[in-house]
Amino acid sequence: MKGRNGFALVGLVALVVGACSERLAAPAPCKEPCLAAPQLVQDTIAPLDGADSSFAGYILRDHELTILVSNGLPAADDRAYVRFVPRATFIVLGSDTTTDTLAYTVDSVAFRFNLVVRDTLALGDTLYLYQLAPTVDSTVEYPEIQAGVTDPTKLLASIPIPDSVHSGILQTVLTGPDLARLQIPVADSGKLSIGLRLGGPSATGVILSGGLAANSPLWASFVTADTADTLVQHQIMSRAGFLTGTRAAAPVVPDNDHITLGGIPSSRAIFRFELPKRITDTGTVVKAKLILIPIAPINGLPHVSARVAARNALTDLGRKSPVSSILVLSDSLNFGTSDTVSLPVTTLVRSWGGTIDLPHILVVSLNEEGGSFAQPIFGSTRTPGFEPRLIVTYSLPYIFSRP
Amino acid sequence: MRRLLCLLLLFTAPASALAQSSQFGILDLGHPYRGASVTALGTGGSFASFDGTSTLNPASISSLGGLTATFSVLGEWRSWQSPDGDASLRDSRFPSFLVGGPIRKSKLVVGIGFSSYADRDYDAFRTDTVTLGGQRVAVFDSVGATGGISDIRGVVAWRPSPEWVIAVGLHLLPGSNRVRVRRAFPDTSFQSISYRSELSYNSFGVDIGVIRRVGSTLLLAASVRSDGEAKQQVDSLAVTRIDLPYTFSAAALLRPSPKIQLAVQGVYRTWSGANSDLLRMGVPGSRNSFDLSTGVEYKTHKSGDQLPLRLGLHYSRLPFSLDQGDYPDELGFSAGTGIRFARGRGAIEASLEEVFRSDNAGRKERATIVSLQVMLRP
Numbered sequence A: 001m002k003g004r005n006g007f008a009l010v011g012l013v014a015l016v017v018g019a020c021s022e023r024l025a026a027p028a029p030c031k032e033p034c035l036a037a038p039q040l041v042q043d044t045i046a047p048l049d050g051a052d053s054s055f056a057g058y059i060l061r062d063h064e065l066t067i068l069v070s071n072g073l074p075a076a077d078d079r080a081y082v083r084f085v086p087r088a089t090f091i092v093l094g095s096d097t098t099t100d101t102l103a104y105t106v107d108s109v110a111f112r113f114n115l116v117v118r119d120t121l122a123l124g125d126t127l128y129l130y131q132l133a134p135t136v137d138s139t140v141e142y143p144e145i146q147a148g149v150t151d152p153t154k155l156l157a158s159i160p161i162p163d164s165v166h167s168g169i170l171q172t173v174l175t176g177p178d179l180a181r182l183q184i185p186v187a188d189s190g191k192l193s194i195g196l197r198l199g200g201p202s203a204t205g206v207i208l209s210g211g212l213a214a215n216s217p218l219w220a221s222f223v224t225a226d227t228a229d230t231l232v233q234h235q236i237m238s239r240a241g242f243l244t245g246t247r248a249a250a251p252v253v254p255d256n257d258h259i260t261l262g263g264i265p266s267s268r269a270i271f272r273f274e275l276p277k278r279i280t281d282t283g284t285v286v287k288a289k290l291i292l293i294p295i296a297p298i299n300g301l302p303h304v305s306a307r308v309a310a311r312n313a314l315t316d317l318g319r320k321s322p323v324s325s326i327l328v329l330s331d332s333l334n335f336g337t338s339d340t341v342s343l344p345v346t347t348l349v350r351s352w353g354g355t356i357d358l359p360h361i362l363v364v365s366l367n368e369e370g371g372s373f374a375q376p377i378f379g380s381t382r383t384p385g386f387e388p389r390l391i392v393t394y395s396l397p398y399i400f401s402r403p
Numbered sequence B: 001m002r003r004l005l006c007l008l009l010l011f012t013a014p015a016s017a018l019a020q021s022s023q024f025g026i027l028d029l030g031h032p033y034r035g036a037s038v039t040a041l042g043t044g045g046s047f048a049s050f051d052g053t054s055t056l057n058p059a060s061i062s063s064l065g066g067l068t069a070t071f072s073v074l075g076e077w078r079s080w081q082s083p084d085g086d087a088s089l090r091d092s093r094f095p096s097f098l099v100g101g102p103i104r105k106s107k108l109v110v111g112i113g114f115s116s117y118a119d120r121d122y123d124a125f126r127t128d129t130v131t132l133g134g135q136r137v138a139v140f141d142s143v144g145a146t147g148g149i150s151d152i153r154g155v156v157a158w159r160p161s162p163e164w165v166i167a168v169g170l171h172l173l174p175g176s177n178r179v180r181v182r183r184a185f186p187d188t189s190f191q192s193i194s195y196r197s198e199l200s201y202n203s204f205g206v207d208i209g210v211i212r213r214v215g216s217t218l219l220l221a222a223s224v225r226s227d228g229e230a231k232q233q234v235d236s237l238a239v240t241r242i243d244l245p246y247t248f249s250a251a252a253l254l255r256p257s258p259k260i261q262l263a264v265q266g267v268y269r270t271w272s273g274a275n276s277d278l279l280r281m282g283v284p285g286s287r288n289s290f291d292l293s294t295g296v297e298y299k300t301h302k303s304g305d306q307l308p309l310r311l312g313l314h315y316s317r318l319p320f321s322l323d324q325g326d327y328p329d330e331l332g333f334s335a336g337t338g339i340r341f342a343r344g345r346g347a348i349e350a351s352l353e354e355v356f357r358s359d360n361a362g363r364k365e366r367a368t369i370v371s372l373q374v375m376l377r378p
Helices: A003-019 A142-149 A176-181 A277-282 A346-352 B002-012 B058-063 B271-280
Strands: A040-045 A052-056 A066-070 A078-084 A091-094 A099-102 A104-118 A126-132 A155-160 A168-175 A192-199 A205-209 A218-225 A234-248 A258-260 A267-272 A284-292 A308-313 A323-329 A341-344 A361-366 A377-379 A389-395 B068-082 B085-102 B108-119 B122-132 B135-161 B164-184 B193-214 B218-226 B229-234 B237-243 B246-257 B260-269 B289-298 B309-317 B329-341 B346-358 B364-376
Touching: A040 B122, A052 A258, A066 A192, A066 A234, A078 A142, A104 A155, A104 A176, A126 A142, A142 A192, A142 A234, A155 A168, A155 A176, A168 A176, A192 A205, A258 A267, A284 A346, A284 A361, A308 A341, A308 A346, A323 A341, A323 A346, B058 B108, B058 B135, B058 B164, B058 B193, B058 B218, B108 B164, B135 B193, B237 B271
Parallel strands: none
Antiparallel strands: A040 A389, A052 A267, A066 A078, A066 A205, A078 A192, A078 A234, A091 A099, A104 A168, A104 A205, A104 A218, A126 A155, A126 A192, A218 A234, A258 A377, A267 A361, A284 A341, A284 A389, A308 A323, A308 A361, B068 B085, B068 B364, B085 B108, B108 B135, B122 B135, B135 B164, B164 B193, B193 B218, B193 B229, B218 B246, B229 B237, B246 B260, B260 B289, B289 B309, B309 B329, B329 B346, B346 B364
């Protein structure tokens, strides 16, 4: 063989064979303990004594993004009020140098609400609008609203909710004789507050956007100004509902013996644990779940999801502990049952050791906080038989001393 | 220039390749290297005691007629059968490298090189269930390791007379296993866990060998080797020591005619010395191993070295098992040949082996191994 060919062959062999590297996995030829694997252990850990409590006031009354209106719903019988930005008593026209004011005549009035969600199986619901005292504010309570929304003389309008509509805009327009129902005395300076009540053949509820939401309630007045100038003669005066709130017939007041979530003002729970060093320092958590046991059936708006959320506390400042942005959710609560609620908190508990080393605290809330009829009440360490617990599955350190 | 290019190709090739070595070596130190070059593998390994590019007997380096560099590559196709599942695997390795040759105007031949001592490359998986809180939970485990123990050696052989060669070799045995374990769960509410670690080994060995020419047709060889005690570290933390074996070899090569060479060889390794160390670590342990081989080389060409035909077979009792007591055996059949080029300054040796391994627990492994060795005599 010629020398040139020989050297070429050498290179070819080195390259071709060197390129044939491949790693494939094979079924393990033997079972444990022949081929070791991390050993898993499961521990059940209770919160520290007295270190599980619920606190109210995380979303203050009338600071919710939604308002709730219901009709005898077992979860909560709610009414709502809306106070609009006052409508001016005259129209101002002006230029750089002059200002004119014009009287106007109201031709029609529209009220618009954004329906966030409702029971998808509810039929024949109607939203009723009643005029309340113009000075209604956050101090108003349920009896005052209830008195207003049951007074037929105060009825402004009713908005039948089509059965097929589960979310979106609800609107009514008052024209002609109906316009007479809306009376705003001059002394009220254009102030308007309304109360909301839901009517229907069965107990149900609706959730509407509140004054702090993008689609807040709207009061629009279509007016004709007292002028011959057709360019400014027809005007629309739109006013948003800037103050809104929900009032329950029987609000749930959190007590120290139980864990209460949700409600208005909203409640959250704080659970303090002390995980053993064998878990936080040397073990690796593969699964952790927080078990909460309701002390009574959980009620809510049927067919509308409500879930329990858990977050880590970034530092322990008691009820004001800042929480992490990472949250985990339970499955949707089963209304009408006392089913145990399980929260998959593996991701959160893994942060309790290692370099992150967050305090062993879980802050639990209702995910739809301030926007749900549900207000579950769970047992605490002070409720025998209903104690919350954390079930942690972790692996023991893997021993690599085998050859 | 061509020589330079060729050498460059060889030395820039990866020093090791990802691989799956024998399943029978995954629990202990790895699958032991037989110490036979590609030339010797063609004869079932039986020529290893006399072949200058093999590492079994240091005296064999005396057969290098001039400065020689060798580099070998190995491709292996294996099928694996076990009660837990079957698999087809492929593997590439670079088991040995050697530079050596006689020192002018002396009776000494020297060489340095490296070879594999034990391979422990594998990726294995299994599905199982474990009990957690009274419930059975499915798990998926995968375990693997990359690495092994290498043998870096320096050899000096002395030929006091045409009949005798006496040699001594020194061996550094460094090694590492990058071990990984992962447990995953089909149930997505569990998060997977994985661990990685690096086990490293370090030992020092010495061997002596002798080759005796008896008449014009018979060569006898023998060697003894001690590999000392491997110090094992886990992530740089000293953990334990593992006794490495003594190796005893004896071989005879007969040349009944200029065209035919016959050889028989026996190798015995005292791996049982590591048994207590391995058992203490929770692995099945080890036993003494032996390797018996025989082979023939038939020179088909007038020049002698061109396209010889080599045939051989070997039987080995392997030292490591997967279960206590179920030690595997190995039976292999091989053939080989070689070509010379560049006026004998270059050579390629090739061998083909068919190897069967099995143990008493029903595990079987069949491997087809193609080995190539490039030899340069600049």
